[in-house]
Amino acid sequence: MRVIVVGAGEVGSYVADRLSRQGIDVYVVERDAKRASHLAETADVEVITGSGTHPSVLAQAGIDSADLLVAVTKNDEVNLIASMLAKEADVPRTIVRLEAPELRGQDAAALRRASKADLFIDPDEETAQEVLSLIEMPGASEVAKLGHGEVIAIGARVPEDAPIVNKTLIEIGVENEPEWDFIVSTIRRGEDTVIPRGDHTIEAGDLVRIVCKRSARRKVSKLLGLHRDVPREILLLGGGRTSVLVAEKLSQTGARVQMIERDPERARYVAERLDGVRVLNGDITDSDVLDEADLPRIELVAALTGEDDANILASVYAKAAGVPETIAVVHRLNFLSLLDQVGVDAALSPRTATANGVLRFVRGDVAQVATFLQGEVELLEFELHNGAHADGMLISELKLPRDVLITAIVRDGRAQIARGRTKLRKGDHVIVVAEPESVDTVSRILD
Amino acid sequence: MGFTSPSRRVPATVVHICGLALLAIAPGLFLSAVVEFSSGGDAGWILVLCALIFAVVGGGMWQGTRLGDLAIRTVFASVAWSWMLVSVLGALPFVLARTFQQEGVSRWIEVANAIFESVSGYTCTGSTVLTNLPSLDDPDPQIGRGILFYRQLTQWYGGMGFVQLVITVLPTLGSKALGFMGAEAPGPTSDRLAPRAADTAKILWKLYLGGTLAMAAAFTAAGMSLWDGINHSLTTAATGGFSTYGNSLGEFDSLPIEVVAQIAMLFGGSNWALHWLFLTMSRKVYGQDHEFRAYIAIYVVCTIAITAMLTAGSEVEGGIGGALRVSSFNVASMISSTGFGNAQGSGTAGDFVLWSATPLAIILLLMVVGGMSGSTAGGTKVIRTRVLAAISHRTLAVARQPRAVVPVKLGRDVVPERVVHQVSLFMMAYAALVVGGFLAVTWLGGDTESTIGGVIGSLGNMGPAFGDAGPTTNFQNAFPTPARMVLAFLMIVGRLELFAVLLMFAAPRRALRRVRPHKHAF
Numbered sequence: 001m002r003v004i005v006v007g008a009g010e011v012g013s014y015v016a017d018r019l020s021r022q023g024i025d026v027y028v029v030e031r032d033a034k035r036a037s038h039l040a041e042t043a044d045v046e047v048i049t050g051s052g053t054h055p056s057v058l059a060q061a062g063i064d065s066a067d068l069l070v071a072v073t074k075n076d077e078v079n080l081i082a083s084m085l086a087k088e089a090d091v092p093r094t095i096v097r098l099e100a101p102e103l104r105g106q107d108a109a110a111l112r113r114a115s116k117a118d119l120f121i122d123p124d125e126e127t128a129q130e131v132l133s134l135i136e137m138p139g140a141s142e143v144a145k146l147g148h149g150e151v152i153a154i155g156a157r158v159p160e161d162a163p164i165v166n167k168t169l170i171e172i173g174v175e176n177e178p179e180w181d182f183i184v185s186t187i188r189r190g191e192d193t194v195i196p197r198g199d200h201t202i203e204a205g206d207l208v209r210i211v212c213k214r215s216a217r218r219k220v221s222k223l224l225g226l227h228r229d230v231p232r233e234i235l236l237l238g239g240g241r242t243s244v245l246v247a248e249k250l251s252q253t254g255a256r257v258q259m260i261e262r263d264p265e266r267a268r269y270v271a272e273r274l275d276g277v278r279v280l281n282g283d284i285t286d287s288d289v290l291d292e293a294d295l296p297r298i299e300l301v302a303a304l305t306g307e308d309d310a311n312i313l314a315s316v317y318a319k320a321a322g323v324p325e326t327i328a329v330v331h332r333l334n335f336l337s338l339l340d341q342v343g344v345d346a347a348l349s350p351r352t353a354t355a356n357g358v359l360r361f362v363r364g365d366v367a368q369v370a371t372f373l374q375g376e377v378e379l380l381e382f383e384l385h386n387g388a389h390a391d392g393m394l395i396s397e398l399k400l401p402r403d404v405l406i407t408a409i410v411r412d413g414r415a416q417i418a419r420g421r422t423k424l425r426k427g428d429h430v431i432v433v434a435e436p437e438s439v440d441t442v443s444r445i446l447d
Numbered sequence: 448m449g450f451t452s453p454s455r456r457v458p459a460t461v462v463h464i465c466g467l468a469l470l471a472i473a474p475g476l477f478l479s480a481v482v483e484f485s486s487g488g489d490a491g492w493i494l495v496l497c498a499l500i501f502a503v504v505g506g507g508m509w510q511g512t513r514l515g516d517l518a519i520r521t522v523f524a525s526v527a528w529s530w531m532l533v534s535v536l537g538a539l540p541f542v543l544a545r546t547f548q549q550e551g552v553s554r555w556i557e558v559a560n561a562i563f564e565s566v567s568g569y570t571c572t573g574s575t576v577l578t579n580l581p582s583l584d585d586p587d588p589q590i591g592r593g594i595l596f597y598r599q600l601t602q603w604y605g606g607m608g609f610v611q612l613v614i615t616v617l618p619t620l621g622s623k624a625l626g627f628m629g630a631e632a633p634g635p636t637s638d639r640l641a642p643r644a645a646d647t648a649k650i651l652w653k654l655y656l657g658g659t660l661a662m663a664a665a666f667t668a669a670g671m672s673l674w675d676g677i678n679h680s681l682t683t684a685a686t687g688g689f690s691t692y693g694n695s696l697g698e699f700d701s702l703p704i705e706v707v708a709q710i711a712m713l714f715g716g717s718n719w720a721l722h723w724l725f726l727t728m729s730r731k732v733y734g735q736d737h738e739f740r741a742y743i744a745i746y747v748v749c750t751i752a753i754t755a756m757l758t759a760g761s762e763v764e765g766g767i768g769g770a771l772r773v774s775s776f777n778v779a780s781m782i783s784s785t786g787f788g789n790a791q792g793s794g795t796a797g798d799f800v801l802w803s804a805t806p807l808a809i810i811l812l813l814m815v816v817g818g819m820s821g822s823t824a825g826g827t828k829v830i831r832t833r834v835l836a837a838i839s840h841r842t843l844a845v846a847r848q849p850r851a852v853v854p855v856k857l858g859r860d861v862v863p864e865r866v867v868h869q870v871s872l873f874m875m876a877y878a879a880l881v882v883g884g885f886l887a888v889t890w891l892g893g894d895t896e897s898t899i900g901g902v903i904g905s906l907g908n909m910g911p912a913f914g915d916a917g918p919t920t921n922f923q924n925a926f927p928t929p930a931r932m933v934l935a936f937l938m939i940v941g942r943l944e945l946f947a948v949l950l951m952f953a954a955p956r957r958a959l960r961r962v963r964p965h966k967h968a969f
Contacts, residue, residue: 267852271852272861278848278853281851282853289850
């Protein structure tokens with residue numbers, strides 16, 4: 001399989017690296033020579049220096065035999081043209097990163113059709129959605145939505161006073177009989193992530209991921225020991241696009257939102273665009289600036305700038321000043337495991353969302369993928385096709401490997417938690433926790 | 448095309464524009480002459496003579512010069528000098544027809560009164576010094592119908608602005624036309640309705656003509672005679688407020704006429720560009736416009752407040768209904784800066800000078816605020832009040848959080864900093880002019896109450912003031928003649944929104960200084 005990635009920015013580099021690790025031949029097209037050589041040194045991919053809008057450059061990347069083109073530069077127009085050129089060269093599938101709201105709206109539908117791209121992605125939008133999910137679920141360190149939002153996976157480090165601490169999964173199950181609207185999908189203790197069985201005991205400090213129906217999310221957050229109200233006083237650090245998208249949504253819900261942006265011109269632009277959001281101009285690592293936002297009143301700080309160190313430093317300062325909840329965007333994942341020890345309650349990466357979209361395409365039959373920053377498991381959503389092998393079978397009959405767990409099923413838009421006696425039917429969306437190596441096996445068994 | 452080739456004409460923008468403006472008034476004078484002749488008045492030939500004077504002088508100034516320098520200060524000066532010239536020369540028919548002739552009044556004061564009336568007319572103020580206006584019971588006119596019609600026409604000319612009218616015939620003006628419109632049209636910004644500014648001016652004038660005709664039809668349908676209907680529609684569309692009767696609209700004592708007048712005044716006091724967009728584009732433009740919403744909100748809130756106060760204090764007859772009738776009418780009259788009254792004579796319900804202090808203070812505030820930008824109304828405009836409120840909000844926010852970046856916004860629309868500064872400067876200049884005008888007029892012999900209303904009313908082109916210059920009286924007895932001249936000056940300053948008049952003295956001086964070393968070039 002051959003994939004061309006146009007743009008070696010943060011998203012492009014990550015996607016290229018991840019695909020290459022899965023054994024796919026990746027060609028990256030990057031205009032900036034410095035970035036191109038950097039990627040060539042750090043990842044096992046072929047890098048071509050040039051513009052993705054030039055047919056000669058794409059030809060050099062082997063466009064004639066490519067199976068997928070991923071155009072993820074910061075420039076919408078370049079991405080669209082690259083996709084159009086790829087379609088002209090009969091590349092079966094293309095993914096285009098599109099950011100301008102004017103191009104994503106109804107008015108530009110004809111343009112998008114003309115580009116013939118199969119998928120439009122917007123990393124900032126995806127990150128913003130993830131931030132909003134975390135804000136809705138205070139205390140959680142991960143939130144992923146699957147099955148059109150009917151199923152939610154909530155991950156959190158369990159505190160000592162959580163009701164599920166020191167209990168086996170069977171005990172927890174008995175307490176919540178007869179209605180099961182959640183299932184413990186993975187437990188991460190130290191560096192190891194396991195898909196637990198009934199006799200597994202949950203300990204304080206474990207990172208527990210629970211898959212639940214949307215209606216049960218309050219109950220699950222109580223079980224995980226996260227009993228906080230949804231924050232109404234929110235401080236966003238950084239005035240980038242993600243931050244603006246988050247602020248727009250939050251201010252619509254009536255929350256009081258403040259934002260700090262370092263660049264005076266950008267601050268002014270953002271202040272003019274946003275309604276009901278107080279914008280401050282200053283450096284987020286300057287404690288005076290943070291204090292001016294009245295930290296003791298703030299219920300949640302989300303650090304969304306492009307600089308990891310600034311995000312982390314500001315989060316730590318906010319935590320020390322008494323802010324109960326902090327979320328930080330981190331771009332380098334190496335010291336992720338340190339974050340919750342220093343006071344960052346939730347971390348997320350703008351790359352993963354995009355990577356998930358791309359991976360779904362590479363795998364073809366998977367409807368949705370959620371990967372987590374910590375731990376080597378993936379949450380996958382399969383759709384059972386007509387004539388699938390699993391159609392009409394009980395889950396207990398499927399002979400799944402030990403490291404695979406079917407957690408939930410969405411049937412006709414309604415979610416239910418999977419049990420051994422659940423019978424699968426065609427059209428079901430099956431939500432599975434699995435280690436990446438087992439994904440192919442699962443796919444075979446189900447189809 | 449002309450008999451002089453353009454290159455040989457003297458380049459003098461100010462003279463060129465002034466000439467055109469005078470020329471534009473000539474047809475109005477001819478029309479008045481026709482009215483005078485057909486009603487058997489004796490001033491017909493005087494009006495014809497005036498029309499010829501305007502045509503010849505104006506035509507000479509126009510054809511003898513060509514457009515020269517079009518720097519913004521020259522544009523402003525052209526507009527201001529045109530207004531000065533037209534409104535002062537506009538007194539000529541009154542002077543020649545001896546309209547202001549009175550027992551024991553010297554010829555000089557008669558001329559001054561004629562000028563005051565003319566300025567009050569062209570600036571759409573509507574303050575009058577005429578004491579012998581006819582009434583319905585005594586229709587035999589002491590003043591010829593042609594002169595009365597000309598008096599109404601002055602306001603109609605001034606409402607949409609005659610410079611805006613004349614620039615439509617200057618094809619070479621191009622983008623500079625917008626500068627002329629900006630110098631004359633009320634409000635901090637002007638809307639462009641067509642790609643070419645001159646076409647926008649044409650659209651507005653056509654709309655204005657249509658609106659006037661519609662108002663005339665509505666007045667006639669509400670019970671006025673055709674003569675009264677036409678006369679009052681001319682000054683309602685212009686939100687001027689001249690009436691052909693001493694008791695203004697109170698003369699008719701008719702609720703239907705007052706209702707029609709109220710709607711027409713509010714229409715005139717709102718942005719005419721909105722009316723055009725309503726007709727051509729979308730039915731939703733009124734609801735979407737922040738300024739229009741604020742304008743209507745002010746009208747409703749002030750009407751309710753004054754009604755409640757008048758009812759509670761039993762200040763007017765007829766209980767709540769009577770109070771609502773006089774308050775809604777006077778609020779509409781003031782916010783649109785029209786200045787019609789609905790009192791049937793001195794001391795009756797609509798005479799707001801007899802109200803207690805608080806409702807009177809609300810009337811004064813309405814005089815300061817005035818109508819919408821892009822309307823024919825005066826005052827500081829609703830939009831400036833809103834911008835000022837937004838600036839105050841920002842000042843408070845920044846005091847609390849010094850690093851806060853708070854753009855001045857109206858709804859979701861950002862007000863550019865340039866406009867924010869202009870509005871602040873305008874309001875300061877306005878306040879300074881109120882104080883200066885107050886000092887000058889009281890020094891010249893005005894009493895405190897009349898002067899407050901007189902100065903603010905003149906700057907806002909309202910019409911009636913307070914005290915002895917209220918809705919049922921006139922300015923003749925309230926202010927000595929020199930004080931009336933100061934008020935007349937303030938009317939022009941107010942109509943052109945301060946800066947044009949302030950610049951009119953600067954521009955010629957600069958021009959002279961530049962010209963002097965190269966005298967031979969001419």
